[in-house]
Amino acid sequence: MMPAALSEATPLLSVRDLTVRFRSGRETVTAIDRVSFDVPRGRVLGLVGESGSGKSVTALALMRLLSPDMAEIAGEVRFDGRDLVALPEGEMRRVRGRHLSMIFQEPMTSLNPIASIGNQICEPLRLHLGLGRKAARDRAAELLAMVAIPEPRRRLDQYPHELSGGMRQRVVIAMAIACEPRLIIADEPTTALDVTTQAQILDLLRDLQSRLGMAIVMITHDLGVVAEFADHVQVMYAGRGVERAAVRDVFGHPRHPYTGGLLRCIPDFDGDQDRLVGIDGTVPSLTNLPPGCAYAPRCERAQDDCRIVVPDLEAVAPAHRAACFHPLEFAREVSP
Amino acid sequence: MIAEEALVVATSLRKTYPIYGGTFIKRRTGTVHAVDDVSFAIRRGETLGLVGESGCGKSTTGRLLMRLIEPDGGSVRFDGVEMTTLDRRRLNEERRRIQLMFQDPSSAFNPRMRVGQIVSEPMRLAGAPDRAQRARVAELLPLVGLTEEQAERFPHQFSGGQRQRIGIARALALRPEMIVCDEPVSALDVSIQAQVVNLLQDLQQQFGLTYLFISHDLRVVRHIADRVAVMYLGRIVELAPKAELYGSPQHPYTRMLLSAVPKTKPGATRTPTAAAGEAGPAPGGRQGCLFAPRCPHVMPRCRDEIPAFRPVADRHSAACHLLG
Amino acid sequence: MRRRLFGKRFKIVLGAGILLCICLAAIFAPYLAPYDPYQQSLVRRLKPPAFMDGGSLRNLLGTDNYGRDLLSRLIYGSRISILVGVASMALSCTLGTVAGLFAGFKGGRVEQVVMRFADAHSAFPDILLAIIMTAALGGSALNLILVLGISGWMVYARLVFGLTRSLRERSFVEAAASYGGSDRYIVFRHILPQVVPVLTVVATLQVAQMILQEAALSFLGLGLPPPAATWGNILAEGRDRLFGAPWIAHTSGLAIILVVFSVNMLGNGLREALDPKAAGAGR
Known part of the structure; x- marks a missing residue:
């Protein structure tokens, strides 16, 4: 499948100026605005x-799951050398589920309540890999074993409602990895789960990722999950990318004031603090964004230029980009 | 105690x-x-x-x-x-x-009531006169970081954080x-x-x-x-x-x-698979320790004897046979 | 761009406008109708409407088999149709709302009894019930209202039950209970006001349904007995003369369609207008 010309150095997924506008009546809302990032092979x-912030819309746009009647997608999403934005729907369908699959937040919504687990896992296997009934069933049992579901053979005949939340999310993961995709987009995969279950699911995902060499786009609001799981981080605010760097740099030396503020909001888990430091104000509404930097009204470093011009995501250090005219100094360590 | x-x-x-x-x-x-x-x-x-x-x-x-x-x-x-x-x-x-504050700011309020009515509801039910109710609302809203004028608005016109402030104001109404x-x-x-x-x-x-x-x-x-x-x-x-x-x-x-709990210091990673299993009814009923099926230190005794909740240090109590 | 004149309320304005005209016609029937609707005239039998060949301005919409003026009969007929439609809707709406509120709020045994009864009643054919009741009680406007009113309560009961059940679980109900709000207070203050907008829409649409049912019953001879001027009766008489005098069936049929159309228009308009998000706003 992979064109030979593409070396290992080119990223698996390369998103450039991805923009999604939603039309509702006479209004157009820009849900994501010129978002760019790369995902190297086998990285998170x-x-x-x-x-x-537009993180879930980004996921849906990458998967091309937004209805063209409502959403207008511009920019480029280069996946394995092909531009997904321009791909005809028929071909996109072959990519989706085969090379690119998705894990949703709430497992109950991505599982069909009236189909058995086995049938649901077999579906992509038969559709994309052309496996026969028997072979697909064997493979499905194997997959359930891979996601550490006990008694996989017996589970094949069970229905989603017979499983716990954590087990359901494991089934969803089994479906997502069924065709050994190169990229998984995980949209808040652990948000609906308890913390001990979340830990197990994250361990499982990490294990599968290294075994199968998949890349993952992990979409989450939980900075802890990102800190643990990701190699690179893109911070989004009001539909725009505001900071992008390796996870160590983003958490160690955030340069965008929003990232810094977000990190300070997390209650300390080791030391002691009298007060939490919040970010004043509210998350702006996409229908009513300020003219300049969307974070300017809440930002303590904002100057006049921030309120007029939207800053671009530019390099502030090697391999570290921030969309800010007055970024935080490098040396600044943020406590948690 | x-x-x-x-x-x-x-x-x-x-x-x-x-x-x-x-x-x-x-x-x-x-x-x-x-x-x-x-x-x-x-x-x-x-x-x-x-x-x-x-x-x-x-x-x-x-x-x-x-x-x-x-x-x-x-x-x-x-x-x-x-x-x-x-x-x-x-x-x-x-x-x-004693007052109760809710999680979901979107279902905590009657969507057809204005903020003023919402915050004064406990007082109305307690039989406070209209005048006192209005005065208290005017006092409460600034206290939680909202403005008096916002009393005329409906809950859906507020952000999640502001709605939670409305919830706090309502909870405080009766002091x-x-x-x-x-x-x-x-x-x-x-x-x-x-x-x-x-x-x-x-x-x-x-x-x-x-x-x-x-x-x-x-x-x-x-x-x-x-x-x-x-x-x-x-x-x-x-x-x-x-x-x-x-x-x-x-x-x-x-x-x-x-x-x-995920650590936010990159590099300071969790020990993997420290967590196992999910909360569910213990197969042996409720006679023993309910955590026994998931516990890494489970002993035979844990399955048929409820561990007493007892002090293990000053003001520190736990219910586990390991600590007995 | 013309639609913008009426704005979002276009459907409501149109639907309510037509309905208002029909209601006024019903109320002022004695002043509006050119003739007595029961006045027979053998010489003026089966005259076509004024706009057809052989018609005259004396009978704008023509006459029926007995020489009665159709326009007058339609105007008087609107009284029965609207009265029966609105009154039976009110009856079934009240019955259903009370039952639904009770079942939804109390839950448990009350819910089981009320909702199973509603299921059982739904399984019973309306028309059969209507035949039994009119046969036993005789066809009169009051009996029609009773029959239609009783046969329609389940729709409301289910709707109100579902809404009440989900509202009862909302935090604001629990909050009100925690401040010492009684069941009565909670139902009237927190539940009913949120059920009413939905009810209004369903009830409006139901009026159209009831008017159709009344026409159907009269058409089948189960409504008010002839010579009473009801739209259903006129339609039934028209059926026998569909080829010789099609205007009899056409005019009464069009009257029914017009009312049902405008009621539906109003109902749909209300549904759009009463959306809680849209209604409460206005920043």
């Missing part, structure tokens, strides 16, 4: 943001 | 729910022990954090405390008054001193002594969480409030609570001052829970 990119 | 200084003392609280099964004819097929022999005390001005995973009975415990749910057994003494035997009228009076906060910041964005937590702490200082802070977020609880109780499948398994509980957790479940 964390896409972090709060509500309205 | 230290009953003299305690504002509220819960003793052996119990609540069970029947499970119905059957396709055509509904029959009772089992029992859920939502809250099972739960005892604790909260001192005046203190914050007790109640943590646990979904379904552990922490929200039910909060509601039993206010008798919003009738307990099947046990007692709640609030400021010396036994809550479980009060008649309706006396209960309503006593209950004004309660205690607030049961049921996951008050779980639905909020991180940057907004801090604002609300800080507000709750400021108000506690200002009015000497007592909090029962129910949450699954171990970080937030560590920040806001004085003491922390850990619940598992309806029982409290460990209770200690927060420094003790987070510093030297004794119960294996507490340890598992704490080790599962």
